[in-house]
Amino acid sequence: MTPRKKLEGLVAAAITPMTPDGQINLPVIRQYVDYLVNEQNVKNVFVNGTTGEGLSLSIQERKQLAEEWMSQGKDKLDHVIIHVGALNLPECQELARHAAAIGAGGIAVIAPFFFKPTNKDELVAFLQKVASEAPEVPFYYYHIPPLTGVKIRVEELLDGIKAQIPTFQGVKFSDTDLLDLAQCINKNETGEFDFLYGVDEQLLGALAVGANGAVGSTYNYLGQQTNLMLQAFAKADLALAQKYQFLTGEFLNFVIKLGFGVAQTKAVMTFVSGIPMGPPRLPLVDASTEFIVKAKAKLDSIVWPDGD
Numbered sequence: 001m002t003p004r005k006k007l008e009g010l011v012a013a014a015i016t017p018m019t020p021d022g023q024i025n026l027p028v029i030r031q032y033v034d035y036l037v038n039e040q041n042v043k044n045v046f047v048n049g050t051t052g053e054g055l056s057l058s059i060q061e062r063k064q065l066a067e068e069w070m071s072q073g074k075d076k077l078d079h080v081i082i083h084v085g086a087l088n089l090p091e092c093q094e095l096a097r098h099a100a101a102i103g104a105g106g107i108a109v110i111a112p113f114f115f116k117p118t119n120k121d122e123l124v125a126f127l128q129k130v131a132s133e134a135p136e137v138p139f140y141y142y143h144i145p146p147l148t149g150v151k152i153r154v155e156e157l158l159d160g161i162k163a164q165i166p167t168f169q170g171v172k173f174s175d176t177d178l179l180d181l182a183q184c185i186n187k188n189e190t191g192e193f194d195f196l197y198g199v200d201e202q203l204l205g206a207l208a209v210g211a212n213g214a215v216g217s218t219y220n221y222l223g224q225q226t227n228l229m230l231q232a233f234a235k236a237d238l239a240l241a242q243k244y245q246f247l248t249g250e251f252l253n254f255v256i257k258l259g260f261g262v263a264q265t266k267a268v269m270t271f272v273s274g275i276p277m278g279p280p281r282l283p284l285v286d287a288s289t290e291f292i293v294k295a296k297a298k299l300d301s302i303v304w305p306d307g308d
Helices: 028-039 059-073 089-101 120-131 154-158 178-187 200-208 223-234 238-258 262-273 289-301
Strands: 009-013 044-047 079-083 106-110 139-143 168-173 194-197 213-216
Touching: 009 223, 028 059, 028 223, 028 262, 044 059, 059 079, 059 089, 089 106, 089 120, 106 120, 120 139, 120 154, 139 154, 154 178, 168 178, 178 194, 178 200, 194 200, 200 213, 200 223, 200 238, 223 238, 238 262, 238 289, 262 289
Parallel strands: 009 044, 009 213, 044 079, 079 106, 106 139, 139 168, 168 194, 194 213
Antiparallel strands: none
């Protein structure tokens, strides 16, 4: 692992494979790592996040998954970022200590979303208490207001945060507010922070305002195409970059209308990769056969540039 290497490019929001009876399926992780690296050219993962159903897993299950990703990713993945957010501080701290102990490349934390912080100071105080349990590990704030309901702007959060959280390394920015993201990047003149965008269908817009890369579920199965979009953008070939973004958007627009969430993401990953991701954990329910048939037909119908 190279945890101090700058985190940029694509980060797959790791799915948690499960057996048909809803238990985590650890033996699948080895095949999963090899698929991401060899088939999708994605060498960074974000474990136990939203796509990974982290908040539906027990603390022990989250530790087991983190350990397995670290073990199977050794010498293959560049970064394994472990999400350690929970609804209570002691569990976050326990998970942060565990991530540090197994050598994670970074930890990330969402805002608590039942009893919510109501202002920047409350949020930073919570984040600081978690980060301090892993004082050598890069720390990322996972900003996802559509799910947490915590709408404290990241631009405001950044002011003075390094003094309070010395390990603060950046933000997983999963919101459509590109104005907030742009203001964050404008403040980041020295480039010390990483801003990783989390709304896959709008990644090109985030790149245009300066995002370093992206964390998302589609990079599990559209990593190659999205990497080509990043390359086109880096070469200032906006027309080609737009083609990739528009085609990704065409697929996502189609499946969102059918009902697209974690269960459906698991189904898509299963039929694209051949790796059994299994069902989601209740209260989520498995994707329907109708969804799978329609989503597969739609994805198969898309003609990507270069014929990929």
